Amino acid sequence: MSKKLKTDIKNPWDSLKEYTEARIAIGRCGSSIPTEELLDFRLLHAKAIDSVHTPLDCVSITSEIESLIGEKIHLVHSAAQSRSEYLSRPDLGRRLSDKSIQLLTQLTKQSSYDVALIVADGLSSHAIHRNIAPLFRVLMPALRSMGLTLAPSTLVEQGRVAIADEIASILNAKLSIIFIGERPGLKTPDSLGVYLTYDPVSGTTDERRNCISNIRSGGLAYELACSKLLYLIQESFKKRVSGIDLKDEQDIVLGSKTNALNF
Amino acid sequence: MNKTISIGHLKYTFHSLKEILAKASLHRSGDLLANISAKTDEERVAAQMVLADVYLSEFLNEEVIPYEEDEVTRVIFDNHDKAVFEEIASLTVGEFRNWLLMDDTNGEVLKRISKGLIPEMVAAVSKLMRNQDLIKVASKIRNITAFRNTIGLPGRLSVRLQPNDPTDDMKGIAAQIIDGLYYGCGDAVIGINPATDNYKAVTNLIYMLDDVREKFQIPTQSCVLTHITTTIKAIENKVPVDLVFQSIGGTQRVNESFGVNYAILKEGYEAGLSLNRGTVGNNCMYFETGQGSALSANAHWGVDQQTLEARAYGLARCFDPLLVNTVVGFIGPEYLYNGKQIIRAGLEDHFCGKLLGLPMGVDICYTNHADADQDDMDNLLTLLGVAGCNFIIGVPGADDMMLNYQSTSFHDALYIRSMLGLKPAPEFEQWLIKMNLFTDDLTPIEAPVNYRNFLNVSQL
Structure with a gap:
C-alpha cells in the first residue's frame, strides 16, 4: 500500500475558533479550501436557498397559530404571483392581491382595533415554520394580559414588511405587528424578524418602524424577543408613535440591522 | 431632443x-x-x-x-x-x-x-x-493612492480584511483579524461594519483596531464603517481615526436618504485630513457604492442604475479617496438578479470608476436570495484580477456572518494573487515577510510560534 499523501495544510491557530463562529482556521490545499469545508459551505448555501424558495406550509402554520391565538387566521396573498416575481418585484410583495383586499374588506369587524397580528413568509418560510409557534406560545398570554383588542389575524404568502400597512388599515388597527422571515444567511437560514408600526398607512417609510431581528433558536431567544416586543407595544401606545421617535431604551438589541434593508 | x-x-x-x-x-x-x-x-x-x-x-x-x-x-x-x-x-x-x-x-x-x-x-x-x-x-489604468501603504500599483492587489461580528465581540473580531493577516489580507484596510452606530461602541472598535495595528506595527489603515457624522464626532474627540467612511449614491436625494450631502462629506474629508495620520500619503476617505441604491431610496429620477452608479463616482472623486468599493451583489435580486448580472455590473463599475480616476475595489458578493453562487464569484474575481482591480474584500471562508451575505475569502485572495502573480501593497508585503508570516516568494508560513506571540500580546 502506498504512503498516505499530504492533502492539506492545517492552521495552528485552530484554538481561536473558540472565539468566533466565523469560518477561520479552515486550513488550505495550495491556496484553496479543503473539500470538507467546501462541501459544508455548499450545504449551508443549499439550506439558505431552500429557505427562500420553499413555499410556506400554510395548512400546518394555520392550525398551529389558530390553536395559539384561539381564533381564525385569514390566509391572504400579496400581488406577487410567484417566487421569482416576488424576488424581482418588491413593490408587488408590499401590496395585497385584489382577491385578498376583497376578503379582508368583507370580514365582519369593529370600527377600531388596537393591534393587527400579521405573519408573512418574507424571504424565509423556514423562519415561520420553526419560530412562529414557540414565539406565539410566549407572546400570546402576555399580549392578552395587556387588554388590547386584536384585529382579525392574517397569514400572508409572498409578503414583504410594508404589506402590513395595507392589511392593518383595512382592518382598522392602530398598530401593526408583522412577523416575517428575514433574508437568510449561511448560519441563519431561519431567522425571524418582527416589525412594529403605529398608525400604519400605505406609503409608510422605514424610519417609522421598529424592528426586532434575528429571532431563532441560537439567536435572539423567544422570551427576550417577546419582552422587547411588549415593551415597544406599551411605549408605542403611550407615545402614539413608532420608529425612530420611539427609542428602544431596553437596549437588548442584537443581530443585524442590515437585514431590515432588504424589504 | x-x-x-x-x-x-x-x-x-x-x-x-x-x-x-x-x-x-x-x-x-x-x-x-x-x-x-x-x-x-x-x-x-x-x-x-x-x-x-x-x-x-x-x-x-x-x-x-x-x-x-x-x-x-x-x-x-x-x-x-x-x-x-x-x-x-x-x-x-x-x-x-x-x-x-x-x-x-x-x-x-x-x-x-x-x-x-x-x-x-x-x-x-x-x-x-x-x-x-x-x-x-x-x-x-493605475489609480494609485496611499495612507500607510501604497495601493493600486501595477502587479499588486490589496484586500480589505473584514472581520465583522454580529455583536461586535472584540475577541471574535480579533480572531478573524489574525486569520486574515496570516493569509496576507488587510493591506487595503482592516475595516469593520459595526453592528450598531452607537458612538461608544464605535469608538471602542476604533481604539481596538488602532491598538492592534500599533502593537504589531502593521503598515495599513483601519476603519469602522459608521455614519460619517459619527466619525466626525470621533475625530473631534481625538479618537484615532484613520479612514473616514461613507456610503454614497448618484443623486442628491439618495444621499439625503443616507443622511449626507456634499458639505457633510467635505467636513468629514477635512476632519480626516486634519489628523494627518497617513505616513506615505494622505488619501483618507473610504466610499462604498452600489448599483440600485437610488432606486431603492426612490430617488432615481428615471435614470438607469448603472449611470447613477457612475455619477456616485463623480461625487467620490472630489475627495481623493484611498478606497472606493462597489458592493456589487449586496443589494439583492430586485436590482441584479443573478450571477450574470452581478458579473456584468462589477466589471462596469470597476471600468467606470477607473476611467473617472478612482482607486476602485469591488466587493464581489451575493445574497442568498439572488440566483448566484461561489462559481459566479470565482468568475468575477478572476475577471477583476485580470482587469487590475485595486482591492477586493476578504472575510473568513467567504461568509460574513454579520451582514449575512457571501463575499470573497482570504483563500480567494491567495488564489487570485498566486494565479496572476499579484502581490500585496509593497509596505505590507515587506511586513508579512519580516513577521515571518510569508516566505520571500509570498507563500503563507503556518508557524505556531507566530500566532502564540500574537496571542500573548493581544491578550486573547
Whole structure:
C-alpha cells in the first residue's frame, strides 16, 4: 500500500475558533479550501436557498397559530404571483392581491382595533415554520394580559414588511405587528424578524418602524424577543408613535440591522 | 431632443439622453423594476446604435438630472475640465469606445483625459462595451493612492480584511483579524461594519483596531464603517481615526436618504485630513457604492442604475479617496438578479470608476436570495484580477456572518494573487515577510510560534 499523501495544510491557530463562529482556521490545499469545508459551505448555501424558495406550509402554520391565538387566521396573498416575481418585484410583495383586499374588506369587524397580528413568509418560510409557534406560545398570554383588542389575524404568502400597512388599515388597527422571515444567511437560514408600526398607512417609510431581528433558536431567544416586543407595544401606545421617535431604551438589541434593508 | 432609428419596418424614437442611456443598458432587474429599460432586445440594440452616434459633447448640453435640482449634477458639471475635454470633444460615444481600445491610448493618456470626462459619458461608453472591453481598458489604468501603504500599483492587489461580528465581540473580531493577516489580507484596510452606530461602541472598535495595528506595527489603515457624522464626532474627540467612511449614491436625494450631502462629506474629508495620520500619503476617505441604491431610496429620477452608479463616482472623486468599493451583489435580486448580472455590473463599475480616476475595489458578493453562487464569484474575481482591480474584500471562508451575505475569502485572495502573480501593497508585503508570516516568494508560513506571540500580546 502506498504512503498516505499530504492533502492539506492545517492552521495552528485552530484554538481561536473558540472565539468566533466565523469560518477561520479552515486550513488550505495550495491556496484553496479543503473539500470538507467546501462541501459544508455548499450545504449551508443549499439550506439558505431552500429557505427562500420553499413555499410556506400554510395548512400546518394555520392550525398551529389558530390553536395559539384561539381564533381564525385569514390566509391572504400579496400581488406577487410567484417566487421569482416576488424576488424581482418588491413593490408587488408590499401590496395585497385584489382577491385578498376583497376578503379582508368583507370580514365582519369593529370600527377600531388596537393591534393587527400579521405573519408573512418574507424571504424565509423556514423562519415561520420553526419560530412562529414557540414565539406565539410566549407572546400570546402576555399580549392578552395587556387588554388590547386584536384585529382579525392574517397569514400572508409572498409578503414583504410594508404589506402590513395595507392589511392593518383595512382592518382598522392602530398598530401593526408583522412577523416575517428575514433574508437568510449561511448560519441563519431561519431567522425571524418582527416589525412594529403605529398608525400604519400605505406609503409608510422605514424610519417609522421598529424592528426586532434575528429571532431563532441560537439567536435572539423567544422570551427576550417577546419582552422587547411588549415593551415597544406599551411605549408605542403611550407615545402614539413608532420608529425612530420611539427609542428602544431596553437596549437588548442584537443581530443585524442590515437585514431590515432588504424589504 | 429626439433621435430616431429605423430597423426593418420598425422605427424607434428616443426623447432624451436619459431614455437612450436607460434603454441601451444591458438587461438587469433593477431597470425593469424602475420600468425604464428597453421593452425588447431589438429596442436595446437600437438604443445602443443611437447612443454610438451621440457626440460626447451632447452630454454637456443635456443633463440627465437637472442642474438646478440636484447637487450631484452640480458637482459633476462644476468640476468638469473643459480644456481637457477638448482633446476628445470631436468623438461620438461609438468612436470613444474604439479610441479607448486603441493600443496608443495608454494609461497615461487615459489619466490625462479623466478630468475631461463626466460620469454620463463613461456610463454611455460602457454600455456599448463587451466584458472584454471593460477589462482591457480598465487594466490600462493605475489609480494609485496611499495612507500607510501604497495601493493600486501595477502587479499588486490589496484586500480589505473584514472581520465583522454580529455583536461586535472584540475577541471574535480579533480572531478573524489574525486569520486574515496570516493569509496576507488587510493591506487595503482592516475595516469593520459595526453592528450598531452607537458612538461608544464605535469608538471602542476604533481604539481596538488602532491598538492592534500599533502593537504589531502593521503598515495599513483601519476603519469602522459608521455614519460619517459619527466619525466626525470621533475625530473631534481625538479618537484615532484613520479612514473616514461613507456610503454614497448618484443623486442628491439618495444621499439625503443616507443622511449626507456634499458639505457633510467635505467636513468629514477635512476632519480626516486634519489628523494627518497617513505616513506615505494622505488619501483618507473610504466610499462604498452600489448599483440600485437610488432606486431603492426612490430617488432615481428615471435614470438607469448603472449611470447613477457612475455619477456616485463623480461625487467620490472630489475627495481623493484611498478606497472606493462597489458592493456589487449586496443589494439583492430586485436590482441584479443573478450571477450574470452581478458579473456584468462589477466589471462596469470597476471600468467606470477607473476611467473617472478612482482607486476602485469591488466587493464581489451575493445574497442568498439572488440566483448566484461561489462559481459566479470565482468568475468575477478572476475577471477583476485580470482587469487590475485595486482591492477586493476578504472575510473568513467567504461568509460574513454579520451582514449575512457571501463575499470573497482570504483563500480567494491567495488564489487570485498566486494565479496572476499579484502581490500585496509593497509596505505590507515587506511586513508579512519580516513577521515571518510569508516566505520571500509570498507563500503563507503556518508557524505556531507566530500566532502564540500574537496571542500573548493581544491578550486573547
